[in-house]
Amino acid sequence: xxxxxxxxxxxxxxxxxxxxxxxxxxxxxxxxxxxxxxxxxxxxxxxxxxxxxxxxxxxxxxxxxxxxxxxxxxxxxxxxxxxxxxxxxxxxxxxxxxxxxxxxxxxxxxxxxxxxxxxxxxxxxxxxxxxxxxxxxxxxxxxxxxxxxxxxxxxxxxxxxxxxxxxxxxxxxxxxxxxxxxxxxxxxxxxxxxxxxxxxxxxxxxxxxxxxxxxxxxxxxxxxxxxxxxxxxxxxxxxxxxxxxxxxxxxxxxxxxxxxxxxxxxxxxxxxxxxxxxxxxxxxxxxxxxxxxxxxxxxxxxxxxxxxxxxxxxxxxxxxxxxxxxxxxxxxxxxxxxxxxxxxxxxxxxxxxxxxxxxxxxxxxxxxxxxxxxxxxxxxxxxxxxxxxxxxxxxxxxxxxxxxxxxxxxxxxxxxxxxxxxxxxxxxxxxxxxxxxxxxxxxxxxxxxxxxxxxxxxxxxxxxxxxxxxxxxxxxxxxxxxxxxxxxxxxxxxxxxxxxxxxxxxxxxxxxxxxxxxxxxxxxxxxxxxxxxxxxxxxx
Amino acid sequence: xxxxxxxxxxxxxxxxxxxxxxxxxxxxxxxxxxxxxxxxxxxxxxxxxxxxxxxxxxxxxxxxxxxxxxxxxxxxxxxxxxxxxxxxxxxxxxxxxxxxx
Numbered sequence: 001x002x003x004x005x006x007x008x009x010x011x012x013x014x015x016x017x018x019x020x021x022x023x024x025x026x027x028x029x030x031x032x033x034x035x036x037x038x039x040x041x042x043x044x045x046x047x048x049x050x051x052x053x054x055x056x057x058x059x060x061x062x063x064x065x066x067x068x069x070x071x072x073x074x075x076x077x078x079x080x081x082x083x084x085x086x087x088x089x090x091x092x093x094x095x096x097x098x099x100x101x102x103x104x105x106x107x108x109x110x111x112x113x114x115x116x117x118x119x120x121x122x123x124x125x126x127x128x129x130x131x132x133x134x135x136x137x138x139x140x141x142x143x144x145x146x147x148x149x150x151x152x153x154x155x156x157x158x159x160x161x162x163x164x165x166x167x168x169x170x171x172x173x174x175x176x177x178x179x180x181x182x183x184x185x186x187x188x189x190x191x192x193x194x195x196x197x198x199x200x201x202x203x204x205x206x207x208x209x210x211x212x213x214x215x216x217x218x219x220x221x222x223x224x225x226x227x228x229x230x231x232x233x234x235x236x237x238x239x240x241x242x243x244x245x246x247x248x249x250x251x252x253x254x255x256x257x258x259x260x261x262x263x264x265x266x267x268x269x270x271x272x273x274x275x276x277x278x279x280x281x282x283x284x285x286x287x288x289x290x291x292x293x294x295x296x297x298x299x300x301x302x303x304x305x306x307x308x309x310x311x312x313x314x315x316x317x318x319x320x321x322x323x324x325x326x327x328x329x330x331x332x333x334x335x336x337x338x339x340x341x342x343x344x345x346x347x348x349x350x351x352x353x354x355x356x357x358x359x360x361x362x363x364x365x366x367x368x369x370x371x372x373x374x375x376x377x378x379x380x381x382x383x384x385x386x387x388x389x390x391x392x393x394x395x396x397x398x399x400x401x402x403x404x405x406x407x408x409x410x411x412x413x414x415x416x417x418x419x420x421x422x423x424x425x426x427x428x429x430x431x432x433x434x435x436x437x438x439x440x441x442x443x444x445x446x447x448x449x450x451x452x453x454x455x456x457x458x459x460x461x462x463x464x465x466x467x468x469x470x471x472x473x474x475x476x477x478x479x480x481x482x483x484x485x486x487x488x489x490x491x492x493x494x495x496x497x498x499x500x501x502x503x504x505x506x507x508x509x510x511x512x513x514x515x516x517x518x519x520x521x522x523x524x525x526x527x528x529x530x531x532x533x534x535x536x537x538x539x540x
Numbered sequence: 541x542x543x544x545x546x547x548x549x550x551x552x553x554x555x556x557x558x559x560x561x562x563x564x565x566x567x568x569x570x571x572x573x574x575x576x577x578x579x580x581x582x583x584x585x586x587x588x589x590x591x592x593x594x595x596x597x598x599x600x601x602x603x604x605x606x607x608x609x610x611x612x613x614x615x616x617x618x619x620x621x622x623x624x625x626x627x628x629x630x631x632x633x634x635x636x637x638x639x640x641x
Binding site: 141142145146149153156157160163166167169170172173174176177180181183184185187188190191192194195198199200 | 549556560563576580586593596598599613621624627628
């Protein structure tokens, strides 16, 4: 018995390799705490604090660099399955760290953003990013849930960060109530899956057959995926998104709309790819329905709105629907490489495009209204051509017009879906892409073709600095480069998922050998044998 | 006759439904938050029952994590409700109507 526990402890306790591989998460946490501590010594609590911003930038750059340094390391599981160090998690670390960096810079370079930039905001943003990283690198339900909650709780606060603004408070409360309910639904789903499998690890769920014969497992998986669909703002769980996106500051909206969706999409990829190793027609149906609804609602409802941020919110609902193509393809064929490539490629491209678009909006909002209306953009092309051009590139990308980045992403998604026989959903996506083009184009018509009116706005001189142009320009260049080259890098990623050495979790029965004699219990005998062999094989 | 853990499992389903209805149909935000707490505790009960039924210990570990998470969420939620009450002198969900497309 002692031996069993010791062997298991060896697998669960952190090793030196863990600290190295998890260094991006640890760097972010240390940076966040340092930023918060520096806030204690400030003279005026309402003033932005650039020392804490500096600390945050340094730790984020280091967090983005570490995975690139370690990119050669073989996939390995640490802390049981709690932390998987593989290609997918390293890729997500880089994207999350760079995205957070972009958000912080975008806030620091705008007048309204600077007012937000108190140490608490920096700290919360970094905690949230650390939570996202915990989520994308987890290999079992418990760590995933912890990461999800670290992110969610930070985001609830971030949305309601401007306490004087009743709108923001209202959005924060809506987000909180719905988000907490979604978290509880995910948790209940986890409990049901755990009841069926007897383990929380996704790698143990290869035998999970999702059919009505196993009602608990099927229901559990449905609940987990519906809860995640809420976090992705997939219709019919999208009602919070327009409100929350509209009421929070544009830089924070950009963060929420991109990095959170990116990370949750990767988690769904891990769950579908690793755990439900059996193709499941029930899950295909679920994603078919969610995807079709989301694409249809996102593409049509955006047409009727006048607020630019609400429009982009519906665009993000439609984009989350496009993710469903890859999810459905994965559910139909869990080993599909093309679905994996399409999902990572599209999620990353979407992140770049939306981060850029919301950064331009934050730039335009400076000195103007918080919530821009469509007609306020009229004549922007002649007043501030750089901002108009940048926004055009991002909108073309989201619409999927070939030279910009979105086209290849959509192409890969359709390719993956069609090769798994999901032609109907692919056709639906193409049709509604055309519909959504109307609202992307209507913005461009306002910017380039309409003359400036009394209401129209322009970039104010105070925020029109060379640095700001450089920041937005970087996003434009990145999205164009991806667009021209195509997301070939997606096929260069290593999709091998790290798995734990085969062993069985220590059961209640094996911890209390007096209640069940270990020798006569066949289950325990099998477990003991598995553990013994696991202990003999050297750990990677 | 149902065994004790099975009884706990079915009771947790009942609690889950109660929580879900509270969140969906109550108009007072404080009660909606109570509904969320009931939901989380229903999941806790389900985890502990499942732990007993499957004979593994993971579910009981999850329960402790969830209790911590529930405490965090309650703290954040109450803070928000207090700020809202200061701004509007009301905690009714129907008064939240500034954001309509």
